[in-house]
Amino acid sequence: MNEMASERLLIEACRSGDREAFRRLYELHKDRVYSIALHFSGNESSARDIVQQVFLKLFTRIGEFRSESIFSTWLHRITVNACLDEHRKQRRFISIDDQGGEEEGDENQFIESRVTIETDYSMIERSALVRRAVGRLKPKLRIAILLKYFEDLSYREMAEALGCSEGTVASRLNRGHRELAGLLEALRGDIK
Amino acid sequence: MIWNHVTKDLSAYVHGELTPDEARRIGEHLVGCRRCRHEYDEIRFGAEAVRELKIVSAPDSIWTDLEAALDARPDKKSWASALFPLPAFSYALAVLAIAAAIGFAIFRQQTPPATDTGWEVTRIDGAPAIGDQRIASRGRLKPGEWLTTDSSSRAQISVGQIGEVKIDPNSRVRLADASPGTHRLAIEVGRMEAFIWAPPRQFFVDTPSAVAVDLGCSYTLEVDRRGAGKLKVTLGWVAFEWKGRESFVPAGAVCLTRPDSGPGTPFFDDASTVFIDTLAEFDAARNDTEKMSALDALLPLARKRDGLTLWHLLSRTEGGARGRVYDRLTSLIPAPAGVTRRGVIDGDRGMLDSLWEPLELGDSSWWRLWKAPFPAPTARIETTTDNN
Ligand SMILES: [Zn+2]
Numbered sequence: 001m002n003e004m005a006s007e008r009l010l011i012e013a014c015r016s017g018d019r020e021a022f023r024r025l026y027e028l029h030k031d032r033v034y035s036i037a038l039h040f041s042g043n044e045s046s047a048r049d050i051v052q053q054v055f056l057k058l059f060t061r062i063g064e065f066r067s068e069s070i071f072s073t074w075l076h077r078i079t080v081n082a083c084l085d086e087h088r089k090q091r092r093f094i095s096i097d098d099q100g101g102e103e104e105g106d107e108n109q110f111i112e113s114r115v116t117i118e119t120d121y122s123m124i125e126r127s128a129l130v131r132r133a134v135g136r137l138k139p140k141l142r143i144a145i146l147l148k149y150f151e152d153l154s155y156r157e158m159a160e161a162l163g164c165s166e167g168t169v170a171s172r173l174n175r176g177h178r179e180l181a182g183l184l185e186a187l188r189g190d191i192k
Numbered sequence: 193m194i195w196n197h198v199t200k201d202l203s204a205y206v207h208g209e210l211t212p213d214e215a216r217r218i219g220e221h222l223v224g225c226r227r228c229r230h231e232y233d234e235i236r237f238g239a240e241a242v243r244e245l246k247i248v249s250a251p252d253s254i255w256t257d258l259e260a261a262l263d264a265r266p267d268k269k270s271w272a273s274a275l276f277p278l279p280a281f282s283y284a285l286a287v288l289a290i291a292a293a294i295g296f297a298i299f300r301q302q303t304p305p306a307t308d309t310g311w312e313v314t315r316i317d318g319a320p321a322i323g324d325q326r327i328a329s330r331g332r333l334k335p336g337e338w339l340t341t342d343s344s345s346r347a348q349i350s351v352g353q354i355g356e357v358k359i360d361p362n363s364r365v366r367l368a369d370a371s372p373g374t375h376r377l378a379i380e381v382g383r384m385e386a387f388i389w390a391p392p393r394q395f396f397v398d399t400p401s402a403v404a405v406d407l408g409c410s411y412t413l414e415v416d417r418r419g420a421g422k423l424k425v426t427l428g429w430v431a432f433e434w435k436g437r438e439s440f441v442p443a444g445a446v447c448l449t450r451p452d453s454g455p456g457t458p459f460f461d462d463a464s465t466v467f468i469d470t471l472a473e474f475d476a477a478r479n480d481t482e483k484m485s486a487l488d489a490l491l492p493l494a495r496k497r498d499g500l501t502l503w504h505l506l507s508r509t510e511g512g513a514r515g516r517v518y519d520r521l522t523s524l525i526p527a528p529a530g531v532t533r534r535g536v537i538d539g540d541r542g543m544l545d546s547l548w549e550p551l552e553l554g555d556s557s558w559w560r561l562w563k564a565p566f567p568a569p570t571a572r573i574e575t576t577t578d579n580n
Contacts, residue, residue, distance in 0.1 A: 026255060031247055034248060034250035035247045051250055052257060052258055059258075060262075130241050149242050154209065170209075173203040173204075174199070177203055177237075177239050178234045180237075180241055181234040181235070181241070184241050
């Protein structure tokens, strides 16, 4: 039985209200959804909210899911929307290391954060620096990058999840990676 | 030559989203365009940094909260229907499906893309062999297997999706590593011609006395029965490395390697025979006296274009000898501002890099940035024990 067929059966069971099937579906996807939410929002409490929103929506609307479409695409789209909604709800979000707020597109904040990263370089582990740098990307670039790395999607799948063209996916990933490189200048040489 | 910058396609290039033709076009462009190489380097660095992010397990309590939220909903129709169990058949199928889905998810996480099936080999002439099997027209070279050509046969190897290698007669090569992201051949003896369009540092060739590291290019590599080698670059760059000693070889240049001393000093192949012979004497010198005498003969022979060779000699000499190399180099090509004789003699890395720039061989920063720890040879090439 291939993955698509087995997933369809699992979803059929969910439609008829089988809670065990729901739990299985949740188990299959929860860690990746949580990881995206955590790295997107920068804090555990928002990440929990996002995961709950995603699966609540998923479970209550599973009847609307059209069996000819691909379940994972639907899940990714719900995840992206929940992340962006959470961002809109919080005018200022608190990043993972309590380093203070970030306003979208605020140039000064961007430069300031680069200085902070360089200063703390010797004290903070590498992955914490990367987490923090990702948290400083604009939400649209950030979500594109997280979706790419945690879900390993093709540009075509990403375009469907993000509701944009493949060209836009490519340009967001280009910008996102370049900005990350700028933020992480201090790490260059350590990450191979 | 197509000359449109490729910056907008670079992340797709890094993520393998392009067709082989598109990827090849971009690889070729990167070899010649400093601006796009810089962008590429930024994007690749950003992309590799993201790999530091790790999957975090969702806390168990989320499910409990989720169930509570579902139970608290006024419309519990979907849950209520759970009171009416599925027909047994459907339920059994669903359980199987769940097991299969979980199994698949685990399988997908643990299994790298199947590249260990090897690389395709196409016969060009004669009867090349993989192991002891002769190839009629096509075959597959799997990791650890040897491809052998006799005096009348030639073959072509497809290097995954990233390039092609032609194997000339009387050669013996082994596929050393084809795991994801790695492309590594070992050549024991013979001659090969490589054309690689992948980003730099993805294709390695082990020889008995040096590792050729592709920096985006095409080149030929010959190894004789004693394990001595000759690398000649026709496009782009190759690094020739062994035990901390490295040579950067641009198009038009050659680098020899010897079993006892590793990669020699690179030189342009249009240099005079006497210059090339004297350089070989320097590389083979066993003591300071021999070195100095070779250097004395060599330096006056150097042309401006031999700045490539002199620059490499700076890191292969010390003290007064290095000072004399510096003097000859800067008499041919003036040193940039900020570079001093004293600083170079003391081994100032920044000054060595600055001296590279006026050689006009391309910005040194781009290949330095690409330099990263590369995998050591997977195994030493054993001394030939074949009976034929
Ligand atoms: Zn360009």
